[in-house]
Amino acid sequence: MENEAGALSRVAGLFSARGYNIESLTVAPTEDASMSRMTLVTRGSEEIIEQITKQLNKLIDVIKLQDLTEGTHIEREMLLIKVRAMNSGREEVMRLTDIFRGSIIDVTEQSFTIEITGASEKLDAFIEALDKELIIETVRSGVTGIARGEKSLQV
Amino acid sequence: MELTGAEILVRFLKDEGVRHVFGYPGGAVLHIYDALYKQDKVEHILVRHEQGATHAADGYARATGKPGVALVTSGPGATNAVTGIATAYMDSVPMVVITGQVPTNLIGNDAFQEVDSVGITRPCVKHNFLVKRVEDLAITLKRAFYIATTGRPGPVVVDVPKDITAAKTDYVFPRKVEMRSYKPVTKGHIGQIKRAVKLMLSAERPMIYTGGGVVLGGGSQLLTEMTRLLGFPITNTLMGLGAYPGTDKQFLGMLGMHGTYEANMAMHHCDVLIAIGARFDDRVTGNIEKFCSKAKIIHVDIDPSSISKNVRVDIPIVGTVEQVLRDMLRILKEKKGGPDKAAIKAWWKQIEEWRKTDCLKYETSPEVIKPQFVLENLYKVTRGNAYVTSDVGQHQMWAAQFYKFSKPYRWINSGGLGTMGFGLPAAMGVQIAHPRSTVACVTGEGSIQMCIQELATCLQYGLPIKIITLNNRFLGMVRQWQEFFYEGRYAMSYMESLPDFVKLAESYGHVGMRIEDPADVAPALKEAMAMKKRLVFMDFVTDQTENVYPMIPAGAGLNEMILV
Numbered sequence: 001m002e003n004e005a006g007a008l009s010r011v012a013g014l015f016s017a018r019g020y021n022i023e024s025l026t027v028a029p030t031e032d033a034s035m036s037r038m039t040l041v042t043r044g045s046e047e048i049i050e051q052i053t054k055q056l057n058k059l060i061d062v063i064k065l066q067d068l069t070e071g072t073h074i075e076r077e078m079l080l081i082k083v084r085a086m087n088s089g090r091e092e093v094m095r096l097t098d099i100f101r102g103s104i105i106d107v108t109e110q111s112f113t114i115e116i117t118g119a120s121e122k123l124d125a126f127i128e129a130l131d132k133e134l135i136i137e138t139v140r141s142g143v144t145g146i147a148r149g150e151k152s153l154q155v
Numbered sequence: 156m157e158l159t160g161a162e163i164l165v166r167f168l169k170d171e172g173v174r175h176v177f178g179y180p181g182g183a184v185l186h187i188y189d190a191l192y193k194q195d196k197v198e199h200i201l202v203r204h205e206q207g208a209t210h211a212a213d214g215y216a217r218a219t220g221k222p223g224v225a226l227v228t229s230g231p232g233a234t235n236a237v238t239g240i241a242t243a244y245m246d247s248v249p250m251v252v253i254t255g256q257v258p259t260n261l262i263g264n265d266a267f268q269e270v271d272s273v274g275i276t277r278p279c280v281k282h283n284f285l286v287k288r289v290e291d292l293a294i295t296l297k298r299a300f301y302i303a304t305t306g307r308p309g310p311v312v313v314d315v316p317k318d319i320t321a322a323k324t325d326y327v328f329p330r331k332v333e334m335r336s337y338k339p340v341t342k343g344h345i346g347q348i349k350r351a352v353k354l355m356l357s358a359e360r361p362m363i364y365t366g367g368g369v370v371l372g373g374g375s376q377l378l379t380e381m382t383r384l385l386g387f388p389i390t391n392t393l394m395g396l397g398a399y400p401g402t403d404k405q406f407l408g409m410l411g412m413h414g415t416y417e418a419n420m421a422m423h424h425c426d427v428l429i430a431i432g433a434r435f436d437d438r439v440t441g442n443i444e445k446f447c448s449k450a451k452i453i454h455v456d457i458d459p460s461s462i463s464k465n466v467r468v469d470i471p472i473v474g475t476v477e478q479v480l481r482d483m484l485r486i487l488k489e490k491k492g493g494p495d496k497a498a499i500k501a502w503w504k505q506i507e508e509w510r511k512t513d514c515l516k517y518e519t520s521p522e523v524i525k526p527q528f529v530l531e532n533l534y535k536v537t538r539g540n541a542y543v544t545s546d547v548g549q550h551q552m553w554a555a556q557f558y559k560f561s562k563p564y565r566w567i568n569s570g571g572l573g574t575m576g577f578g579l580p581a582a583m584g585v586q587i588a589h590p591r592s593t594v595a596c597v598t599g600e601g602s603i604q605m606c607i608q609e610l611a612t613c614l615q616y617g618l619p620i621k622i623i624t625l626n627n628r629f630l631g632m633v634r635q636w637q638e639f640f641y642e643g644r645y646a647m648s649y650m651e652s653l654p655d656f657v658k659l660a661e662s663y664g665h666v667g668m669r670i671e672d673p674a675d676v677a678p679a680l681k682e683a684m685a686m687k688k689r690l691v692f693m694d695f696v697t698d699q700t701e702n703v704y705p706m707i708p709a710g711a712g713l714n715e716m717i718l719v
Binding site for chain 1: 273274277278281282285302334335336337458459460462463467
């Protein structure tokens with residue numbers, strides 16, 4: 001979309017005004033500073049997705065729209081999670097982090113902060129695997145994605 | 156040469172071909188008003204409330220096909236304009252609204268008369284802009300006009316901070332505009348059009364259903380030609396009236412909630428539905444499950460998001476009505492053999508049966524004025540040539556039913572948003588655009604009071620509008636629903652403490668008439684129409700209990716009408 005003030009709220013406004021649901025939304029500038037790329041995850045029947053697609057295309061700030069689920073694609077999300085890690089518990093958290101190919105990016109005497117990237121389900125699984133009592137804080141980036149192969153979202 | 160932002164704005168309007176701006180001054184737009192004062196190419200019409208400015212610009216646009224322009228100040232000026240903007244948005248009317256804004260350094264500071272105009276109007280505009288640099292002003296205005304008038308038209312707001320109107324830069328009129336993110340289609344897909352023509356010719360019970368898109372898209376003549384060539388029955392939506400001659404034999408009248416029996420029955424029973432520039436609104440379809448269940452549907456529309464939004468269609472065609480109809484006609488004429496004559500004849504026989512119901516008949520009375528009788532006489536006295544604006548409610552439906560519009564751009568009403576208060580200011584816009592034409596505003600004693608202050612504007616600019624008030628001392632449509640669905644509990648629908656409209660009109664410097672006897676209806680209308688230079692406020696005291704028939708109750712199918 002055009003990297004304009006208000007572009008994000010046009011998209012968000014459209015979803016709330018028409019009763020569609022935004023599951024997650026990520027947006028950042030692209031290599032061309034006049035454009036930004038938004039990845040939005042939503043859910044609905046074929047008819048609803050068709051309407052959402054058409055309504056988004058109608059927004060003047062939307063330059064191009066691609067439904068990634070129409071082809072094979074890759075989805076990634078990042079999780080930052082702060083957990084209590086003391087004594088023998090530290091070993092356990094480190095092992096689990098390894099299994100999920102995460103990395104510990106901040107350490108204190110009492111805690112670790114772990115970064116994990118992957119499909120949303122993997123992040124869910126990691127959180128599930130941790131002892132609930134240990135979790136201090138979590139933050140997720142929301143899903144971003146790209147089509148597999150040569151196909152690209154070019155203007 | 157360097158000009159101030161205010162001078163650029165006014166110069167731009169002139170260069171863009173804008174002759175009239177409807178507006179109201181205020182702090183944030185003082186520089187612009189000063190620039191307007193110093194020139195005479197763009198005429199400013201001073202309304203009495205910003206809602207009036209937007210409705211007048213809207214009426215101007217609907218009666219000419221050209222974009223209407225309104226100019227209002229920041230804060231309350233902008234918020235008052237919102238109803239008019241939303242009205243234009245719902246009916247896809249090309250309009251550019253320039254709103255003043257507090258200086259850029261004060262934006263976000265809760266400054267005096269500050270409101271987030273771009274934020275407030277975002278859901279009810281086609282697009283909007285906040286101008287942040289004077290260098291961007293001219294090109295932004297150009298984009299605004301381009302967006303407002305192309306594709307599916309709509310209102311565009313340009314919010315201009317006060318300091319931008321004082322800052323200086325070079326001005327060159329931007330002749331062209333290109334936007335990578337906005338490229339409206341014009342031509343429809345030829346393959347789809349061919350498929351549509353084939354389906355049309357195979358129809359045994361065809362029906363043409365057209366909407367406001369045909370009026371807005373300048374497709375009226377082509378539609379008429381195609382319909383006559385095919386010999387198919389045709390119906391118009393409330394917004395589409397006038398796109399096809401209302402007096403023609405093939406015309407079945409309006410469809411929908413208060414449409415004719417024959418139009419709705421033909422819709423329900425047709426096997427091929429040809430929808431053009433219409434959007435399958437809930438007031439048209441009734442119960443969506445039961446809508447045209449036997450039909451294959453062709454849908455021509457400029458807006459892809461209108462297609463298969465409410466009703467799944469078989470052959471979608473995206474393009475301007477004019478272009479698509481042109482291609483359709485050409486392909487039709489190239490084809491050998493027309494529609495199935497025997498089948499169409501049998502279909503017409505059925506339709507004539509439905510027509511015999513005479514669903515718009517009403518009982519006349521020698522004592523009390525029937526509202527339908529006023530509309531019938533208005534039609535006769537003006538010979539069907541008037542521009543008719545309306546407000547919202549029963550009178551609007553009667554006007555749509557009884558005034559046979561035979562030309563596009565003549566019927567001007569708020570169909571989508573249903574804005575009471577629209578009629579009078581819209582009529583001002585129409586009268587400004589067509590100073591020598593008869594402009595009638597059909598209204599009720601409820602609606603007219605919502606923008607009554609514009610009577611002063613009418614005096615200032617000598618607008619000889621004929622106001623036809625159907626005064627039944629009730630919010631008639633509300634009363635009707637309360638009678639049908641709330642066991643006659645008339646909560647708040649009785650209009651008490653009404654003003655004396657004759658004196659009111661006179662105090663505004665106009666002519667007022669009260670008509671209470673049915674025998675006086677036609678003579679009074681003639682007398683009013685003969686006053687070419689005066690606004691005449693006609694207060695028709697009408698039957699309080701009259702209802703609009705036929706009626707499809709909410710949730711029912713098109714074949715389940717209440718007749719009388």
